[in-house]
Amino acid sequence: MRTGSPVLALVVLWLPFLAFAVLALVPPLRRRGRAAGVVGIAAIGAAFVIAVATWLTAGRAETAVSASASWTWPWIPGDGGPMGTVGVMVDELSMAMLVLVTLVSLLVQVYSLEYLDKEPAPGLGRYYVYQSLFAFSMLGLVLAPGFLQMFIFWELVGLCSYLLIGYWYERPAAARAAVKAFWITKLGDLGFIAGIVMLWGATGTFDFATLFEMAHTSRAPLDGIETIMFLIYLGAVGKSAQFPLHVWLPDAMEGPTPVSALIHAATMVTAGVFMVSRAEVLFALAPTVLEIMAWVGAFTALLAATMACVESDIKRVLAYSTVSQLGYMMAAAGASAAGAAFFHLLTHGLFKALLFLGAGAVIHAVGTNDIFRMGGLARAMPHTAIVFLVGTLALAGVWPLAGFFSKEAILGGMWEAHLEIPFAFLALTALLTAFYMFRVVFIAFFGRAHAGGHPHEPGWLMRGPLWVLAALTVAVGARYAAMPSGEHHGPAWLAPTSLALAAAGFGLAWATYQRGVIDPAWLVTAFRPIDFMARRRYGLDALYLALYRGVMLAFSRLIGWVDRYLVDGVLNVLSAASLRAGDLLRRVQTGQAQDYVYGVAFGVLLLVVWVQFWRR
Amino acid sequence: MFTIGLFGVLTRRNAVGILLAIELMLNAVNINLVSFARFRADVGGLVFTLFTIAITVAEVAVGLAIVIVIFRVRKTVEADHLDLLRG
Amino acid sequence: MTGEALAFGAVAVVIVAASLAVVLTPNLFHAVMYLAVALVATGVVFLLLESPFLFGVQLLLYAGGVVTLAVFAIMLTERLVGERIAQTSRYIANGAIVCAAVLAAVLGFLAGVPGVTAPTPAGDTTPAVGRALTGAFVLPFELLGVLLLASLLGALHLARADD
Numbered sequence: 001m002r003t004g005s006p007v008l009a010l011v012v013l014w015l016p017f018l019a020f021a022v023l024a025l026v027p028p029l030r031r032r033g034r035a036a037g038v039v040g041i042a043a044i045g046a047a048f049v050i051a052v053a054t055w056l057t058a059g060r061a062e063t064a065v066s067a068s069a070s071w072t073w074p075w076i077p078g079d080g081g082p083m084g085t086v087g088v089m090v091d092e093l094s095m096a097m098l099v100l101v102t103l104v105s106l107l108v109q110v111y112s113l114e115y116l117d118k119e120p121a122p123g124l125g126r127y128y129v130y131q132s133l134f135a136f137s138m139l140g141l142v143l144a145p146g147f148l149q150m151f152i153f154w155e156l157v158g159l160c161s162y163l164l165i166g167y168w169y170e171r172p173a174a175a176r177a178a179v180k181a182f183w184i185t186k187l188g189d190l191g192f193i194a195g196i197v198m199l200w201g202a203t204g205t206f207d208f209a210t211l212f213e214m215a216h217t218s219r220a221p222l223d224g225i226e227t228i229m230f231l232i233y234l235g236a237v238g239k240s241a242q243f244p245l246h247v248w249l250p251d252a253m254e255g256p257t258p259v260s261a262l263i264h265a266a267t268m269v270t271a272g273v274f275m276v277s278r279a280e281v282l283f284a285l286a287p288t289v290l291e292i293m294a295w296v297g298a299f300t301a302l303l304a305a306t307m308a309c310v311e312s313d314i315k316r317v318l319a320y321s322t323v324s325q326l327g328y329m330m331a332a333a334g335a336s337a338a339g340a341a342f343f344h345l346l347t348h349g350l351f352k353a354l355l356f357l358g359a360g361a362v363i364h365a366v367g368t369n370d371i372f373r374m375g376g377l378a379r380a381m382p383h384t385a386i387v388f389l390v391g392t393l394a395l396a397g398v399w400p401l402a403g404f405f406s407k408e409a410i411l412g413g414m415w416e417a418h419l420e421i422p423f424a425f426l427a428l429t430a431l432l433t434a435f436y437m438f439r440v441v442f443i444a445f446f447g448r449a450h451a452g453g454h455p456h457e458p459g460w461l462m463r464g465p466l467w468v469l470a471a472l473t474v475a476v477g478a479r480y481a482a483m484p485s486g487e488h489h490g491p492a493w494l495a496p497t498s499l500a501l502a503a504a505g506f507g508l509a510w511a512t513y514q515r516g517v518i519d520p521a522w523l524v525t526a527f528r529p530i531d532f533m534a535r536r537r538y539g540l541d542a543l544y545l546a547l548y549r550g551v552m553l554a555f556s557r558l559i560g561w562v563d564r565y566l567v568d569g570v571l572n573v574l575s576a577a578s579l580r581a582g583d584l585l586r587r588v589q590t591g592q593a594q595d596y597v598y599g600v601a602f603g604v605l606l607l608v609v610w611v612q613f614w615r616r
Numbered sequence: 617m618f619t620i621g622l623f624g625v626l627t628r629r630n631a632v633g634i635l636l637a638i639e640l641m642l643n644a645v646n647i648n649l650v651s652f653a654r655f656r657a658d659v660g661g662l663v664f665t666l667f668t669i670a671i672t673v674a675e676v677a678v679g680l681a682i683v684i685v686i687f688r689v690r691k692t693v694e695a696d697h698l699d700l701l702r703g
Numbered sequence: 704m705t706g707e708a709l710a711f712g713a714v715a716v717v718i719v720a721a722s723l724a725v726v727l728t729p730n731l732f733h734a735v736m737y738l739a740v741a742l743v744a745t746g747v748v749f750l751l752l753e754s755p756f757l758f759g760v761q762l763l764l765y766a767g768g769v770v771t772l773a774v775f776a777i778m779l780t781e782r783l784v785g786e787r788i789a790q791t792s793r794y795i796a797n798g799a800i801v802c803a804a805v806l807a808a809v810l811g812f813l814a815g816v817p818g819v820t821a822p823t824p825a826g827d828t829t830p831a832v833g834r835a836l837t838g839a840f841v842l843p844f845e846l847l848g849v850l851l852l853a854s855l856l857g858a859l860h861l862a863r864a865d866d
Contacts, residue, residue, distance in 0.1 A: 624726030626798035674854035
């Protein structure tokens with residue numbers, strides 16, 4: 001295992017934070033829009049360079065399992081050593097993520113300069129503040145040496161997602177989407193924190209290195225580990241949009257497209273997969289949870305793919321596609337093929353970001369998200385069309401692009417784990433993936449051009465990142481095609497089968513949308529029940545809304561009633577009682593002197609009685 | 617004699633009547649003091665009685681003066697009507 | 704029964720009767736008269752208790768001064784309508800109960816006190832009183848003078864406050 005220099009990792013981590021601090025604390029700079037953008041880009045660019053340097057200068061560690069990769073500082077004191085530590089853990093997993101996060105952040109920030117050029121300058125400055133904060137949070141998450149720090153940055157990343165989805169906060173749909181994203185991921189986070197705390201309760205530490213060592217030497221107390229790991233998995237369910245907590249991701253498309261490219265394709269949503277990969281040693285102790293993970297992942301993949309087939313909003317198609325691919329990754333992790341999952345995470349990060357940014361170019365040019373209002377864009381925007389096609393081929397898993405290898409690795413892993421039904425789900429999903437992506441390509445880029453508007457190529461600030469990502473996709477694929485890695489999963493018939501599935505999907509889409517041989521309406525009729533449900537998102541959104549209204553609001557009303565009538569009621573009764581008592585007592589003061597003499601006589605009486613009887 | 621005086625203080629309506637009843641109470645006390653002097657062969661009892669008589673006279677004078685002033689201001693000396701201290 | 708006791712008994716009856724009359728009679732003038740009777744009777748008690756000096760003081764100050772003052776006060780506070788100063792008493796029952804209770808308490812208290820034997824009378828005590836007043840009790844005596852002066856001034860001022 002290779003470990004990198006913690007010093008360089010720290011520099012990578014703190015550079016975006018520096019940009020964030022500068023922009024947050026110096027309002028005049030922030031309000032100058034493009035200047036803020038330059039600051040942000042400079043920081044993340046430098047961070048990227050250093051991340052690559054970290055990767056390149058990484059050496060080999062002597063110890064087999066652990067710990068020399070991490071630097072930690074004690075943070076929360078406790079008996080017998082600190083209870084919580086913060087620091088960095090720089091191994092292959094985190095170094096790869098460092099490069100990915102900084103690269104995609106850099107490309108997105110450059111792209112945003114042109115995409116958001118119509119924004120008022122203060123708004124643009126605010127955007128870059130959030131972007132820098134997000135980069136810092138995500139880097140802190142991947143570098144975390146323990147669950148505690150990971151959780152803190154997990155929440156921070158969720159916050160940035162909220163801020164960025166709701167960037168155009170004056171639009172009610174955007175505000176609602178941001179809140180929804182926050183709520184749904186919070187549900188998962190509840191499980192996450194519960195699991196982490198229970199793990200600490202069982203083992204006494206949050207630190208990964210210690211935990212992995214305990215797991216390896218079987219010293220970890222094993223009862224309850226299944227529950228604990230399931231709860232921790234729930235965090236990934238929320239963050240990585242697994243069923244049934246996937247409903248926030250399509251709505252998150254209300255945010256600007258570069259945001260979607262960054263955090264809802266390449267980085268934030270992959271945090272769940274990253275966490276599962278990081279803790280795979282612990283998950284290996286809980287095979288039931290792994291099985292659940294595989295089934296849920298495969299099911300999510302299939303479900304989302306069906307929903308993508310009926311969408312007409314290009315960003316929503318890509319969102320469902322992301323959900324589907326995340327399902328692939330989680331299924332692989334559940335099949336104990338976490339390496340394949342992480343590989344797919346990296347490749348998917350590249351080509352999904354590419355697809356989103358390409359979609360952004362299209363939206364920026366045409367002014368609408370609806371693919372049925374686009375058409376013939378290949379002629380008007382050839383560069384964009386080419387890169388989008390590259391991304392589509394990668395996503396569909398066509399050799400020799402990167403997506404082919406990672407998808408094949410996952411399918412192989414599933415087969416070898418003897419999870420046949422999930423494997424079937426994933427295979428079917430591969431077909432559907434090709435189908436819906438080429439559907440979009442054919443409808444938007446080919447066919448008749450629409451009358452209104454004159455779409456044109458975007459400027460180089462947007463085209464540059466697109467070409468970079470496309471080149472990387474091809475390069476990664478070429479590398480794996482030229483040097484097949486030793487870990488070749490799966491039976492020999494897997495590769496041709498997956499290619500055949502992709503071809504079938506392509507063929508279906510071509511026949512339906514390009515050639516018009518098959519009427520889309522016929523397809524709808526053939527699959528009417530699925531089509532019906534898919535269009536209504538399988539009723540999940542409605543279910544959540546009903547639950548929220550019914551349960552949560554009812555609960556809030558109950559609490560409100562208790563507060564008003566019981567808590568306040570006690571106080572009101574007490575004060576009313578004291579007022580009444582005061583009223584009654586004041587009647588003693590009659591103002592008549594003779595009544596007071598009565599009082600004196602009575603007092604004398606009492607005194608005499610006391611002396612007579614009680615003092616004897 | 618004391619309790620009779622107390623009864624008078626408690627029940628009389630007229631302020632002057634109340635003062636008369638107070639006189640009764642004070643006289644009862646004087647009798648008590650003098651009998652102490654007689655039965656204990658202590659002349660202090662007589663001296664004390666002298667003092668109380670003198671003070672009582674002073675008190676009556678001032679008290680009746682106050683009653684007269686009250687009558688001038690409130691036009692009544694009935695104790696029931698003098699309830700300005702009422703809370 | 705000794706003559707002294709007999710005489711005391713008779714005077715006691717007079718005192719009690721007169722006191723009751725003071726507090727019960729509706730007519731205030733009559734009440735003042737009965738008060739005078741009670742005060743004189745008290746003086747007689749003093750005489751029986753071998754202090755003629757006090758008997759004299761009582762007659763002079765109380766029966767003379769206080770009664771006169773009370774009469775004047777009644778005259779001055781009479782309503783202009785001229786109604787007789789008749790009055791009823793308030794809450795007789797309550798007062799009676801409380802006073803009976805106090806009486807019972809005091810008598811009960813006294814009942815527990817051991818009887819006292821009467822020492823031989825020491826003769827005329829008046830010179831002794833004089834010596835005490837200017838000897839051991841000279842300070843209160845002087846203060847008494849101050850008090851009388853103050854009350855005199857106060858009464859004067861109050862009585863002419865309207866000017």
